[in-house]
Amino acid sequence: MIKNNYLYLLALLFIVSCSDNIENTEAVSEQETYKWRLVTAWPKNYPGLGMAPERIAQLVEQMSDGQMQITVFGAGEQVPAFGVFDAVSSGSHQMGHSGGYFWKGKVPAAQFFTGVPFGLTADEINAWTNRGGGLELWREIYEPFNIYPIPAGNTGTQMFGWFNKEINSLDDIKGLKMRIPGIGGEVFKRAGGIPVTLPGGELFTALQTGVIDATEWVGPYNDLTFGFQQAAKYYYYPGWHEPGSMLELLINIDAWNSLPKHLQVIIETASKAVNQDILDEYTARNNTALVELVNVHNVQLRKLPDDVIAEFKVIANDILEENAANDETVNKVYQSYKKFKDGVSAYHKISEDAFVEARND
Numbered sequence: 001m002i003k004n005n006y007l008y009l010l011a012l013l014f015i016v017s018c019s020d021n022i023e024n025t026e027a028v029s030e031q032e033t034y035k036w037r038l039v040t041a042w043p044k045n046y047p048g049l050g051m052a053p054e055r056i057a058q059l060v061e062q063m064s065d066g067q068m069q070i071t072v073f074g075a076g077e078q079v080p081a082f083g084v085f086d087a088v089s090s091g092s093h094q095m096g097h098s099g100g101y102f103w104k105g106k107v108p109a110a111q112f113f114t115g116v117p118f119g120l121t122a123d124e125i126n127a128w129t130n131r132g133g134g135l136e137l138w139r140e141i142y143e144p145f146n147i148y149p150i151p152a153g154n155t156g157t158q159m160f161g162w163f164n165k166e167i168n169s170l171d172d173i174k175g176l177k178m179r180i181p182g183i184g185g186e187v188f189k190r191a192g193g194i195p196v197t198l199p200g201g202e203l204f205t206a207l208q209t210g211v212i213d214a215t216e217w218v219g220p221y222n223d224l225t226f227g228f229q230q231a232a233k234y235y236y237y238p239g240w241h242e243p244g245s246m247l248e249l250l251i252n253i254d255a256w257n258s259l260p261k262h263l264q265v266i267i268e269t270a271s272k273a274v275n276q277d278i279l280d281e282y283t284a285r286n287n288t289a290l291v292e293l294v295n296v297h298n299v300q301l302r303k304l305p306d307d308v309i310a311e312f313k314v315i316a317n318d319i320l321e322e323n324a325a326n327d328e329t330v331n332k333v334y335q336s337y338k339k340f341k342d343g344v345s346a347y348h349k350i351s352e353d354a355f356v357e358a359r360n361d
Contacts, residue, residue: 034068034263036255038095039088041081041102043201044074047225047285048218052153052247052278053097059270060263068263070095081199088250089145096250097152101182102197108323109141109333111182113149115158115242117316120341122154122244122279124348128340129246137333146253150271153247153278156286158239159223160304161216162207162232170308179203179215183323184241187315200226207231216241220289221282229297236302240312247278 038057042050057070075081084096085103100110112119113129120128128134129151142149161180165172174192185195196212206212208231215232216239217223223235249271256264293299324331 031067033066034259036068036070036094037078038070038072038097039075039077039079039084039093040072040096041075041084041098041199044072044077046074046200046222048155048222048278048281049153049200049247050074051281052274053095053249055274055277056097056152056249056267056270059273060266063266063270064263068259068266072097075199075201081201082197085145085147085250088147088252091146091252091254094252094255098248098250099181099245100149100248104182107141107145108327109137109330112333112337113138113246113248114182115184115245116320116337117184117187117241118243118313119337120244120344122156122246124341124344125244125246126151126154126275127344128337132340133336134340137336141329141333142250143253148251148253148256150249150251150268151246151275152249152271153275154282155218155222155242155245155247156279156282157219158216158242158245159219160236160239160241161214162223162228163214163234163236164232165213166234166302167236167304167308169305170311173308177211177213179206179212179217180241182241183316183319184216186319187241187312190315190319191312204228204231218245219282219286220293221285224289224293229293229299234300234302235293236304238304238309240304240309240316247275 038053040050040053044050045054053072057072060068060070073079078093079087081098082102084098085106087093088096099114100107100112101114103110113125113134119125125134129138135151138149161178167173170191173188175194177194177196178188179196179198180188180193181195181197185197188195198206198212200217203212203215203217204226207215207228215228217226217228219239223229229235249267251267259267290301294301320334324334
């Protein structure tokens with residue numbers, strides 16, 4: 001009798017367990033599935049930049065157990081590279097991935113969330129954005145455009161770029177037509193150059209055919225993939241114009257608000273993971289790529305003269321102060337950015353900067 005009762009109890013537990021599994025399965029199957037489209041400013045599956053949205057999409061699908069599926073489109077597949085902001089703003093696409101300085105004509109303050117000449121490095125801009133009030137300001141300035149931004153990648157400090165002549169003084173900048181966006185482009189213009197804004201996919205042909213005389217892009221890892229070494233001889237550093245370029249995931253606010261909370265958390269978490277992962281990728285790949293450019297392709301690596309860098313810095317500070325004085329929103333973001341930069345620079349002078357100097361001596 002004891003044995004029979006025991007078997008009866010096991011059977012009852014099995015039936016209850018099956019019933020719970022059926023209910024759980026039915027609950028999962030009844031969940032709404034979200035299929036979103038994400039447009040980017042980068043060539044499809046491009047290393048680093050273009051893989052950031054792909055990795056976010058993959059993580060979101062895995063973490064949501066397939067409840068949310070994001071299809072990523074490269075530049076030009078559905079909208080032009082510089083059409084990403086408008087596509088997300090209008091709601092024609094739920095998501096986008098790009099760099100904020102491309103929208104300076106619409107949102108001048110957006111440039112602070114990509115790269116500012118002589119500004120914050122990758123670690124520093126992450127800290128300002130996530131822990132120093134930057135993210136709140138970023139979302140405030142994008143809200144009128146119906147866009148919710150999330151940090152989604154960082155290239156680290158970039159290179160100044162590719163030239164077919166040596167830069168020995170500011171006189172060599174005058175009249176030079178160079179692809180250089182954002183505030184860096186404004187600095188270049190005031191120094192006598194001619195800044196041009198072009199999407200990445202057009203740069204090699206423009207440089208090779210003489211449409212532009214020089215170009216900046218990212219750094220060795222990405223520049224090697226575009227083959228710039230075939231179109232220009234001199235490779236200049238440092239990337240004073242983009243010391244820690246942050247990438248952005250753009251989400252249409254109406255679409256964002258339609259999501260259940262757990263999917264919003266999944267997207268935020270996936271983006272945070274990829275934000276760090278992309279920086280790790282550039283840090284790991286740039287040196288190897290630079291060695292190949294110099295040792296295999298005979299690229300001439302050059303440092304900008306100190307007096308040229310110093311003049312660029314003076315011009316950059318003037319432009320930042322002028323832009324802040326002429327635009328209340330720019331000033332609000334600039335003051336937050338500047339205050340954080342002053343504080344973190346003072347600390348890094350006796351920590352990271354002092355250590356690197358000691359290590360490299």
